[in-house]
Amino acid sequence: MDVSVRKKIIRFENGEKREQTAEVAVEYPLTIYVNKQELVTIVCTPEYLEDLIIGFLTSEGVIRGISDIDNIEIIEATGHAYVTANFVNQFNAKYRSKRYITSCCGKSRENFYFQSDASLLESYNETEIFIHPKQIFERMDEFENSSATFHQTGGVHNAGLTTPDGLICSRMDIGRHNALDKIYGYCLKNEIPVLDKIVIFSGRISSEILVKTAKLGSGIILSRSAPTELAINMAEELGITTVGFIRSGTMNVYTNGNRILMD
Incomplete structure (x- = not known):
């Protein structure tokens, strides 16, 4: 799928205007179902969708990791993704009522943040990586x-x-x-x-x-x-x-x- 498209615009520059085209980013709503239950609609860029689904479900604590996923079916034409999981975190069962996550940065993700973060985060004081x-x-x-x-x-x-x-x-x-x-x-x-x-x-x-x-x-x-x-x-x-x-x-x-x- 295209991640950007060209649109006609009017550009003003140095006191003059002219018609031209500009590349604009595509917004793509992806609705994720887990074990046939609708979980969330994420507005995203339509590439690497499987990576997005795996990363989202794991980072939000819906699953523990990729081993909890048996299958992912993505229907790009309709914007639907069906995840079959052998484990779903019951602590996050309330997330199964639908959420809509927009592309903006703000309260759109409020329902998914800081719910179980305390149990997921660790201290990185001992991480041995250095850079010049x-x-x-x-x-x-x-x-x-x-x-x-x-x-x-x-x-x-x-x-x-x-x-x-x-x-x-x-x-x-x-x-x-x-x-x-x-x-x-x-x-x-x-x-x-x-x-x-x-x-x-x-x-x-x-x-x-x-x-x-x-x-x-x-x-x-x-x-x-x-x-x-x-x-x-x-x-x-x-x-x-x-x-x-x-x-x-x-x-x-x-x-x-x-x-x-x-x-």
Whole structure:
């Protein structure tokens, strides 16, 4: 499916206007059923949908991991996904009444956040991964070069998983949470350990993004934007290194700077 389409626009520039076309991001509603019960409709970018489903269900505690899934059937034409699971977390049974999650960043995910997070999050104080500032700038450049749809549309968020030496994968979506869920699903499907990996992100590091990073299992998150106060407080408590405003040879280390090799 197309992740972007061209639309006619009128562009104003230097006091003049002209008609042209512009690339815009596609919004795609995906309704997920678990064991024939409707769970949620997520508005997303229509690619890597299986990764999104696996990452979402696991990060929200509906299932424990990919081994709880027997089958996923995705009908792209109608926007439906049918998951057959051999285990569903009964603590989250209330989620089975339908939720609609938009692509915006705000209370749309309120019903799914902070319900069971305390039992899912761990401390990352002992995570043994370190990175040099030079590698941070190199990884951010590599990450941005992989973000073609963002540069074409300006309407999506990007997330990636990297080592200090190279980018492993990147995913984009109109929903910032969805982009990270796609990364999570990719790691679960491919049995990629994350404790020695780094999350790299295009947007603001909010508390929800920090929670997603912790659930993913990474001890470092890098971003071109800044963290919020609550995200910083949570990162300090969990022992996660947060680095923001990575631009043109500058960056801000907000928490747990011991992993940044300032030699």
